[in-house]
Amino acid sequence: MTDPELTYEDATARLEAIIKRLDSGEAGLRETLELCKEGRGLVELCATELEAVGQGLQELRLDELVTRLQEGAG
Amino acid sequence: MRETARMAQPATAPAGIDGSLLPGPFAVGVYTARMREYLRGRAKVQLFGEVWNLRVTRVKVYFELRDAGGALPCSMWRDDYDALSLGESALADGSQVVVGGGLDYYAGSRTSSPAFSFAISALRVAGEGDLLAQLDRLRKALDAEGLFARQKLLARPALPRTIGVVTGEGGKARDDVLAGLARRGWAGRIVWAFAPVQDRYAAPRITRAVQDLAATGAVDVIVVARGGGSLADLFCFCDETLCRTIALLGVPVIASVGHHTDRTLIDDVAALSCSTPTHAAESAVPVHCTQARAEAVEFARRLSVHGSRALLHRAQVLVRLSRAPGEHLAHERTRLHQGLREMRASGRRRLSDERARVARRALVLERKAHAAALYARRATGLQAIAMALAAHDPDRTVERGYALVTDRGGDVVTSAADARAAGEVSLRFGDGVVDATITHEP
Structure with a gap:
């Protein structure tokens, strides 16, 4: 449903547009259901992004990051 | 140095380090005073480099003279600095300068820190090529x-x-x-x-x-x-x-x-x-991640509300739509029944009207027939009368050989007296009229 390349800011901007459209009451039934479906996908994307920076601060030194990347765990 | 040290050496100097062959211990103030004398005794020279960390205080001006190979802390009496009349921005970090002076050492004390510096007695701003430029x-x-x-x-x-x-x-x-x-x-x-x-x-x-x-x-x-x-x-x-x-x-x-x-x-x-x-x-x-998390929850809630509303609305529409055919059928049935009733009523009215119309026509025909019969009877009567009239027609009598006498005025003369009175008469026979004149009897 959502573009995997979509950034957080793209997703939130699209979500705001969707909510605005739904609030306007101008969307038909089919469009409303499609917008809700798209919006749920975007919320999920945003939640995933926020979760990724909410798990707790992880501090690495540059050489540790390089090692992790070399081990394929980065 | 030994004399000075001896003069200033406190009476309660501690014992030295066991086994050490170095002289002393000397009081640090004694040593630093001697060191200052030693440094001040070095040759006065000119140096050049870049000014960094310039600090102008009420009494002195401090900066570091730097180049790629090293750096030297410098100080200058404020009065000497002001006497140069360099202006506000002539000397700044990065300025290239030539300074003249010699080494100095502020020995400090129990309550102040020591400081080593190159004491400047003369200064010239080199101008071109400073680092800021x-x-x-x-x-x-x-x-x-x-x-x-x-x-x-x-x-x-x-x-x-x-x-x-x-x-x-x-x-x-x-x-x-x-x-x-x-x-x-x-x-x-x-x-x-x-x-x-x-x-x-x-x-x-x-x-x-x-x-x-x-x-x-x-x-x-x-x-x-x-x-x-x-x-x-x-x-x-x-x-x-x-x-x-x-x-x-x-x-x-x-x-x-x-x-x-x-x-x-x-x-x-x-x-x-x-x-x-x-x-x-x-x-x-x-x-702002905390706010953004709250916003994401709010987004999800509003989407859910809109989705539910849309579904509810759809369900209501479907219910209405599912009822519609039955309602339509019932409505049509009622309408048909009504139509049928109207048609029957209308049929009855038309039949009755037709019946009345036919009756009226029959009556008219009957009257016409009656009138025709009356006419026929009358015609027959008239024919009989005509025949009777014909039988009495004077012309028929004239045709049989009689003559009809009339005066000149056309009036019938029916007596000899009238004929005499008329004098001139016409005699109409069956084949024509001849005039005659009455002559008086002799």
């Missing part, structure tokens, strides 16, 4: 090459997952960066690339750190942070190689070096320049 030329050259704009064209993510930070390992800037990120509610991954941030080896190390962070491909944004300091301390951030490297980097760099008053070249080439490391960290994460 070089810096200005380099700034213009980089700007002309468009290198100040490149970083600013890079898209900075609103919510980076990994932030690279180049800073001094033990500096306060590190804590400030963490504080800024905490204020954003951000708790992702930080990659620290520690590097010296103020000596002559700093610029290459910082350049390498920035390059390595970008090369990992795992860093969304890089913060280069250092706390405040003099322009001399920050000069490594004006390094041409460092600035060109950052300008051409594919990862956005946010610089926080010194303060607004000390604008270094990295401030110009970076995607964003901030006044403090805290501000730089906040700028690296434009999204």
Whole structure:
């Protein structure tokens, strides 16, 4: 449903547009259901992004990051 | 020296170090006084270099004289400095100067720190070629090459997952960066690339750190942070190689070096320049994560409300639609029944009307027939009368040989007296009329 390349800011901007459209009451039934479906996908994307920076601060030194990347765990 | 030391040596000098062959122990004040005399006894010379960390106090003027090979703390009496009448900005960090003077040492005391310096008795500003002028030329050259704009064209993510930070390992800037990120509610991954941030080896190390962070491909944004300091301390951030490297980097760099008053070249080439490391960290994460989480929940709630409403509305519409055919059928049935009733009523009315019309016509016909019969009877009667009349017709009598006498006026003359009276008569026979004249009897 959502573009995997979509950034957080793209997703939130699209979500705001969707909510605005739904609030306007101008969307038909089919469009409303499609917008809700798209919006749920975007919320999920945003939640995933926020979760990724909410798990707790992880501090690495540059050489540790390089090692992790070399081990394929980065 | 031995005499002076002996004179000043306190009576309660402690015992020396066991086994040491060095003379003493001497009181430190005695030693430093002798050292000052020794240094003051060195040759007076002229030196040249760049002025850094210039401080003008009420009594003295201090700065460091620097070049690529070394640095020397210098001091000058304020009166001597003012006597030069250099003007407000003639002497500044980076100025090239020639100074004359000699070594000196302030011995300090129990309550004040010692200080070594080159005591200046004469000074001349060399003018041309000072570092600030070089810096200005380099700034213009980089700007002309468009290198100040490149970083600013890079898209900075609103919510980076990994932030690279180049800073001094033990500096306060590190804590400030963490504080800024905490204020954003951000708790992702930080990659620290520690590097010296103020000596002559700093610029290459910082350049390498920035390059390595970008090369990992795992860093969304890089913060280069250092706390405040003099322009001399920050000069490594004006390094041409460092600035060109950052300008051409594919990862956005946010610089926080010194303060607004000390604008270094990295401030110009970076995607964003901030006044403090805290501000730089906040700028690296434009999204306030705590608020954003609340907003995401609100988005989800509103979508759910809209979705439910839409479904409810659809259900209501479906219910209406499902009822509609039955209602339509019943309505049609009623309408048909009504029509049928009207048709029957109308049929009855038409039959009755037709019946009345037929009756009226029958009556008319009957009357007509009656009239015709009456006419026929009358015709027959008339014919009989006509025949009777014909039987009495004078013309018929005339045809049988009689004659009809009339006077000249056409009136019938029916007696001899009338004939005599008329004198002139007409005699109408069956084949014609002849006039006759009555003559009087003889």
